[in-house]
Amino acid sequence: MNAPPATPARPLCIKLHPSDNVAIVVNSGGLKAGARLEDGLVLVDAVPQGHKVALADIPKGGAVIRYGETIGYATLPLGKGAWVNEFLVELPEPPPLASLPLATNVPAPLPPLEGYSFQGYRNADGSVGTRNILGISTSVHCVAGVVDHVVALIKQRLLPKYPHVDDVVGLNHLYGCGVAINAPAAIVPIRTVQNLTLNPNFGGEILVIGLGCEKLQPERLMPELSPEAARRNILSLQDERFTGFQAMVSGILEMAEARLELLNRRRRETCPAADLVVGLQCGGSDAFSGVTANPAVGYAADLIVRAGGTVMFSEVTEVRDAVHLLTPRVVDEAVGKALIREMAWYDDYLARGSTDRSANPSPGNKKGGLSNIVEKALGSIVKSGTSPIQAVLAPGERATTKGLIFAATPASDFVCGTQQLASGMTLQVFTTGRGTPYGLAAAPVIKVATRRDLAARWHDLMDLDAGRIATGEASIEEVGWELFRLILEVASGKKPWSDVWGLHNALAVFNPAPVT
Amino acid sequence: MNAPPATPARPLCIKLHPSDNVAIVVNSGGLKAGARLEDGLVLVDAVPQGHKVALADIPKGGAVIRYGETIGYATLPLGKGAWVNEFLVELPEPPPLASLPLATNVPAPLPPLEGYSFQGYRNADGSVGTRNILGISTSVHCVAGVVDHVVALIKQRLLPKYPHVDDVVGLNHLYGCGVAINAPAAIVPIRTVQNLTLNPNFGGEILVIGLGCEKLQPERLMPELSPEAARRNILSLQDERFTGFQAMVSGILEMAEARLELLNRRRRETCPAADLVVGLQCGGSDAFSGVTANPAVGYAADLIVRAGGTVMFSEVTEVRDAVHLLTPRVVDEAVGKALIREMAWYDDYLARGSTDRSANPSPGNKKGGLSNIVEKALGSIVKSGTSPIQAVLAPGERATTKGLIFAATPASDFVCGTQQLASGMTLQVFTTGRGTPYGLAAAPVIKVATRRDLAARWHDLMDLDAGRIATGEASIEEVGWELFRLILEVASGKKPWSDVWGLHNALAVFNPAPVT
Numbered sequence A, B: 001m002n003a004p005p006a007t008p009a010r011p012l013c014i015k016l017h018p019s020d021n022v023a024i025v026v027n028s029g030g031l032k033a034g035a036r037l038e039d040g041l042v043l044v045d046a047v048p049q050g051h052k053v054a055l056a057d058i059p060k061g062g063a064v065i066r067y068g069e070t071i072g073y074a075t076l077p078l079g080k081g082a083w084v085n086e087f088l089v090e091l092p093e094p095p096p097l098a099s100l101p102l103a104t105n106v107p108a109p110l111p112p113l114e115g116y117s118f119q120g121y122r123n124a125d126g127s128v129g130t131r132n133i134l135g136i137s138t139s140v141h142c143v144a145g146v147v148d149h150v151v152a153l154i155k156q157r158l159l160p161k162y163p164h165v166d167d168v169v170g171l172n173h174l175y176g177c178g179v180a181i182n183a184p185a186a187i188v189p190i191r192t193v194q195n196l197t198l199n200p201n202f203g204g205e206i207l208v209i210g211l212g213c214e215k216l217q218p219e220r221l222m223p224e225l226s227p228e229a230a231r232r233n234i235l236s237l238q239d240e241r242f243t244g245f246q247a248m249v250s251g252i253l254e255m256a257e258a259r260l261e262l263l264n265r266r267r268r269e270t271c272p273a274a275d276l277v278v279g280l281q282c283g284g285s286d287a288f289s290g291v292t293a294n295p296a297v298g299y300a301a302d303l304i305v306r307a308g309g310t311v312m313f314s315e316v317t318e319v320r321d322a323v324h325l326l327t328p329r330v331v332d333e334a335v336g337k338a339l340i341r342e343m344a345w346y347d348d349y350l351a352r353g354s355t356d357r358s359a360n361p362s363p364g365n366k367k368g369g370l371s372n373i374v375e376k377a378l379g380s381i382v383k384s385g386t387s388p389i390q391a392v393l394a395p396g397e398r399a400t401t402k403g404l405i406f407a408a409t410p411a412s413d414f415v416c417g418t419q420q421l422a423s424g425m426t427l428q429v430f431t432t433g434r435g436t437p438y439g440l441a442a443a444p445v446i447k448v449a450t451r452r453d454l455a456a457r458w459h460d461l462m463d464l465d466a467g468r469i470a471t472g473e474a475s476i477e478e479v480g481w482e483l484f485r486l487i488l489e490v491a492s493g494k495k496p497w498s499d500v501w502g503l504h505n506a507l508a509v510f511n512p513a514p515v516t
C-alpha cells in the first residue's frame, strides 16, 4: 500500500442512519471547538477523531441514537454540537433473552455468485486447506518444551527436504492436566483441543505428543483414530521404549518425517470459493469499525455466502447487546434458540465470576470513541453482512453447514482465533481500529484497518485500508470486493503481513472450568 | 548419574507409620500373587509397583490407614495381602475448615545452620537472583508475536556482546485484555503479572512491551515506576512515533541494549544460603512421592530454613485434605486464618465450577498407586519439612518473610511455577514419579525422581534420584543433603537438565475470573 493523505482537509462527520442524533468525527487529530460542518453544525467542544458529536439537543435521560438504535441515555443535558463521550452515556439494559423474535425476518437467499475460485489443498474428508501444515498437537502443556525443541529441529533439518509443505506448527496450549476435567464446562476445552487437530490446514496428518500421566489422554484427544493410526500419530514421552531425552526426540522426528513425506505429495488445486471457511473477528475496535472495516467485511461475507462458502462470526460479548437484531435473521426457531442458549450461557458465566458485559469494552475502544458495549456491538455485528444465519456453534464445535454461522467464542482475540480454528476456520479476517500485530500460525490472518492513518502508519502490518470509506475515497462495495479478492489470493498462498514477519499468537483454548 | 539396578531383587514393601494397615510395593514391575514378604505376609493378588497391599483384614467400611492417617474407607471387605486399589477406597470428607486447631503445636525453631553459601546476583533491593536475565514482559498477549521476534533477534545479535548476561526471556502470557478486569478475582492475575516483573532473576531491569489499547495498561503493570523510569522500561506498539513494524523492532532493540549494558556489569558474589528463595512442587506424583522424593525435599527444606532462607510450598488442592496437619504448625493465629482463607477460597472456586477436590488426582497418579486426593495430599505436604509455617501468600503475592511459607497456587505444574515466580521464587525443586520434561525459562528447576527406574530411564532429564531411599541404598537425610548441595550449585549457575536442553514451559498466569 502507498501512504496517501490519511485525513480529509475539511471538517467531516459521519451519520449512519436517518434517526441518529449523533455523528462521528472523521478527521485525524479530531476537530476543534468552533469547527463548522458542511451542514452548518458548529462544534461547541473539541471532539477527538472517532468520537461522537450531538446533532441535536439531547435532554438528560434522553436516548443517544447511533445505527438507528439506542446506545444509551444522556447522563446530563447535551447541547447540539457537544462532545458525547463515555461519561455522558448511561448503559441501557441488554435485550431480554426470553422475548426475542426468532426467524421473523429471515432474509431471502442472496443471488448466487459464480466463477470465483482459489488454489487450495483438498483433503480426504472433502474439506479444503489454505495451507499445507504439519501440525504437532499436544494432550497436555507439560510437553510444550519438547514440542518447541522438535519443531525447531524439524524446521532446520527436515522441512527443507519437503518443499511442498508450508510449515510445521506446534499446537501448544495450557489445557490437559491440572484442570477439573469432569466439571460441566470442561466439555468446551476438551472438544476445542480435539477439533483443533481436525483443522483442514493440517491435512489429516497431525501428530499428537502426550506425556502419559495427564488427565486428557491422547486417545481421548483423537477418539476417532483406529489403534493402528494411533500408533502412527500419537507418541507419549513416558513410553518405556524411550531411554533418555534424545530417544524421545528421535522418536518424534521419525514420526514427523513419515507425515512430511505424505504431506509433501499434496499440491494446490483449483477449488470453488464455496470451499472457503472464513472466520471474522475484530480487535482494538474504534468508532470507525462499524462504519468502514466492518461493513466492508460484511459485504465480503455476503459475497462468500453467495459463492456457497462458509463464514463464521463470533465474540459473544460483542453480539449480546445487538442480539435482537440477529434473532430475526436465523433460518429457523431451532437456530434462534441455539443463539439465545449461547447468550444465556455467557451471561451466566460472567455472573458466576461476579461480573457482566460492561467488562467489555477496553480503554482503547473508549479512546477510539466507543462509549460502551452497546455501541461496540452494533458496530461489530455489521461484519455478519445480510444473509440468513444458518447455524450456531457452541464454543469449539465444528462447522457442518455452509453459509453464515455464529460460532460462539469469547471476544478475546487469541481465544476467538483458537476457537475458530477448532471450528474449522482456514483463514481469518480481522478488523482493527487501534492496531494489533495479531497473527495465527495455523491459518493466515488478513488485517483490515478502520482508519487511513492507522493503515498508513502500520503500512507493513495492515493488509487492507478500509479507512478510505470514511473519507469518501472508496465505497463499502469497492472495499468489500477488494477484500473478497484478497481472501481468494491469501487462501491460494499469498502471505499476509503477519506471516511475512512470522508474528503469531499462542493458542488460547477457552477453559471456563476451574484449574486444580 | 549412572544407571544402577532400579529394583531390589527380593519382594519389598514399605510401611510408613506403625498404625498403617497398608504398605506399598517397591519392586519395579510389581509383585505377583503368592509373593512372600520378609515378615511372612503372602500377597493374594498381583500388586503393581507403588500400589498398596493390605497388611491386615479390613472390613467393609473400615479405615484404610497410610501415613498414620485415614486415606479412605474400604468399599468391600479386604483380606490381608489383597491389592487395595482406587476402586476399593472411598474418599472421606475433607477436614472441616471451621474447627481446625490453629498454632497449637508450633515447632520449636530448628537449630541454625551456618557456613553455606552460593554465588548469586545481589539486587539493589537486597534480593538475590540465581540468574542474570533480561526479562521482556508484556501487558497483553496481543504483542506476543513481536516479543518472540525480538527475543530471537536479541539472542542472535545482542546477547553475544554481553557475556555476563545469562539469557533473554520473553514473559508472554494470556492475560491483559479480553478479560473481566474488574471482576473480584481479577486481582489474582493482575498482581501475578505485576509481581512477575519484580522477580529477582531480572535484576530490576525488566522491559515491558504493551500494545496501547489493552485493559491492563503497562503503567498499571509496573505501578511503582517513576515517569522517567517508565520511559526507559515501557514501550507501546501503538505509540505514534513508530511508523511500521521495523521501527517498533528498532525501538525495542534500543531499549533492550540499554538494559543489557547495565545487566552485563553485574557479577556473581558470595551470598549466604539465607538469600535462597526456593519453591517446591510436585507433578506426576506416584505412591513413592510421599516416601522418597518428598521426604528428601522436606529434609532439604528444613536445611534451607535452618540456614535462614525462604522455602515456598504450594498447590492448594494437594494440601486441602491434609490441612489439619498444617494448621497446628503455623506461627500464630493470623497465619492460620490466612491458610484457612486460601483453602476456603479454593473450595468456593471449585464449587462455582460445579466440581470439587476429587478432580485431582490424574490418571497417572492413580496408575502410580495413589488412590485419591487424601493419599496424594498426605504425601505432598511432606515436602514442607518440619519447621513452623511463617506466612501464607494469596496467589501471586510476593514473599516478604524468610522461613517456610505456604504460597497458595493451583497444583497445575505450569500455573504453580508461574505463581511461585511472581512470589519471588528464584529456584524450583520439582518432584515427580511419572516423569515430566517441565522447566521454566525464568528460574532453574531441579527435578527429583521418586523411583530408581524413572531416574535411570530419564537419565538426562532427572537431576536427582530419590528412589534409592525406597531400596534402602540411601537415607532420607543423605538424599536431603545431596539436594541441598545441588540447590546451592544450581543457584550458583550450574544448569539442571531442563536448561541444558532448553526445555521451558510457557507462563500460565492463574486467572480465576472470566474472559470476555
Ligand SMILES: [Ca+2]
Binding pocket: A281, A282, A283, A284, A285, A315, A318, A380, A411
Ligand atoms: Ca472484537
Ligand SMILES: [Ca+2]
Binding pocket: A281, A282, A283, A315, A411, A412, A413, A416
Ligand atoms: Ca476480538
Ligand SMILES: [Ca+2]
Binding pocket: A439, A440, A441, A442, A443, A444, A445, A498, A499, A504
Ligand atoms: Ca498465519
Ligand SMILES: [Ca+2]
Binding pocket: B281, B282, B283, B284, B285, B315, B318, B380, B411
Ligand atoms: Ca503436585
Ligand SMILES: [Ca+2]
Binding pocket: B281, B282, B283, B315, B411, B412, B413, B416
Ligand atoms: Ca504440580
